[in-house]
Amino acid sequence: MRWEGRRQSENVEDRRGMAAPTMVGGGVLALLVMFGLMFLGMEQRQAAAIGGALAGEKPAKAKPKSPDDRGGRFVKTVLAENEDVWTALFQKYPEYFQGRYRPAKLVLFDGAVQSACGPASASSGPFYCPLDRQVYIDLSFYDELKRRFGAPGEFAQAYVIAHEIGHHIQNQLGISNKVQSMRQRMSERDYNKLSVRMELQADFLAGVWAHHVARYAGILDRQDILDAVNAAAAIGDDRIQAKTQGRIVPDAFTHGTSEQRQRWFIYGFETGDPRLMNRAFEEESP
Numbered sequence: 001m002r003w004e005g006r007r008q009s010e011n012v013e014d015r016r017g018m019a020a021p022t023m024v025g026g027g028v029l030a031l032l033v034m035f036g037l038m039f040l041g042m043e044q045r046q047a048a049a050i051g052g053a054l055a056g057e058k059p060a061k062a063k064p065k066s067p068d069d070r071g072g073r074f075v076k077t078v079l080a081e082n083e084d085v086w087t088a089l090f091q092k093y094p095e096y097f098q099g100r101y102r103p104a105k106l107v108l109f110d111g112a113v114q115s116a117c118g119p120a121s122a123s124s125g126p127f128y129c130p131l132d133r134q135v136y137i138d139l140s141f142y143d144e145l146k147r148r149f150g151a152p153g154e155f156a157q158a159y160v161i162a163h164e165i166g167h168h169i170q171n172q173l174g175i176s177n178k179v180q181s182m183r184q185r186m187s188e189r190d191y192n193k194l195s196v197r198m199e200l201q202a203d204f205l206a207g208v209w210a211h212h213v214a215r216y217a218g219i220l221d222r223q224d225i226l227d228a229v230n231a232a233a234a235i236g237d238d239r240i241q242a243k244t245q246g247r248i249v250p251d252a253f254t255h256g257t258s259e260q261r262q263r264w265f266i267y268g269f270e271t272g273d274p275r276l277m278n279r280a281f282e283e284e285s286p
Contacts, residue, residue, distance in 0.1 A: 001154040001155045001219060001220060001224050002219040002220075003074060003077045003081075003154070003158075003219060004073075004077075006080065006219070007077070007080045007084070008076035008077050008080055009077075009079040009080040009083055009106075010066070010076075011083070011103050011104065011105045011106060012066060012067060012072065012075055012079060012105070012106045012108065013065075013066075013106070013107045013108070014065050014066060014067040014072060014108045015108060015109045016108050016109060016110045016139075017110065018109070071108075071139045071142075072108065074154065074157070075106060075108065075137070075139075075161065078157075078158045078161045078162070079103075079106050079161060079165075081158075081209075081213055082162060082165045082209060083101075083103045085208075085209050085212045086101045086165070087100070087101045087103075089208075089212070089274055093274065093275060096274070096275050097173070097274075099172075101172070102133075102172060104128070104133050104134060104135055104164075104165060104168040105134045105135070106134065106135040106136075106137065106161070107134055107135070107136045107137070108137060108138075108139065109122075109136060109137070109138055110138050110139075110140065111138070113136055113138075115127075115129040115131075115132060115134060115136055116131035116132035116134075117129035117130070117131050117132070120136065122140055122141065125141055126141055126160055126161075126164055127164070128164045128165075128168055128171070130167070130171040130176050130177075133168060133171065135161065135165065135168065137161070137164075141160070142157045145157070145160070145234065149231075149234035150230070150234060151230050151231040151233075151234035153223070153224065153227030153230075154224075155210075155220065155224035155225070155227045156227040156228055156230060156231035158228070159206055159210070159227075159228035159231050160231065162205070162209045162210065163202050163205075164202075165205070165206075165209070166201065166202030166203070166204070166205030166206050166209075167198075167202050169274075170198065170201065170202065170205075175198070175201075176198075179194055179195075182194065195255070196255060196260070196284065197280055197281045197284050199255040199256050199261075200256045200260055200264040200280040200284060201264070201277055201278075201280035203232060203256070203261050203265045203268070203280075204264040204265065204267055204276070204277055204279075204280050205274065205277060206265055206268065207264065207265040207266060207267060207268020207269035207270075208269070208271070208272055208273065208274050208277075209268075210225065210228060210265075210268070210269045211268065211269045211271070211272030212272055215272070225269065228265065229265060229266060232258070232261040232262045232265045233258035234258070236255070236256060236257045236258030236259070236260070236261050236262075260284070264280055267279075
């Protein structure tokens, strides 16, 4: 992936090296409230955010700095490519998107971080918080992706960012809220299936982004796309479960199998048409 020397996004905040969030009081009450909200169907991170507020949780305040190391410059460049592609696509299909693209911010952290969705650790992997519209990434995840799951290459790393931006687009279009509102009416097993389709749709959107970067920016080659496809497979639920627990439990899938993740990324890459994104919901069995 030929990324150096290209535009870098200003929407990246570097919190690496900062202290992890701590609880300063009322911890027992906060935990009781948090687990009560989760029992009623609220997402874990949203419940944690409310519990943390009751406990007087104080997130560390980020210094207003932009990363300037190689990893930081890479992230800023990939985010800029996402901003450029999605701004153009929102303008190209105004009847579909109904408004302009509003860029997400991306936060770099190490170890642990506080988001509007609650505290999170590096072990949870990259994530998007719909409450503050920010993507959170600990760059050590990329080492894990390469070392443990056999998915090297910079475009494999770029795919991870593009996938999280796919969640940002779902949030902007109201899809995230619609799916979340259904949770209390569904069993955990059925909600997991709905979550899988959300993730596959984000993979499709990452593929759409890759299509336009490959076609117009001229910074990718065949190996880059193969790296992204390999990364999509590497973080399939079946592959991860097999590596971490030695067995596969389909009812516990929340992101999709390796085959599904590859297939929807490739479909997005081949078509380049974001208006086909709902097919991930329509064509995957409930």
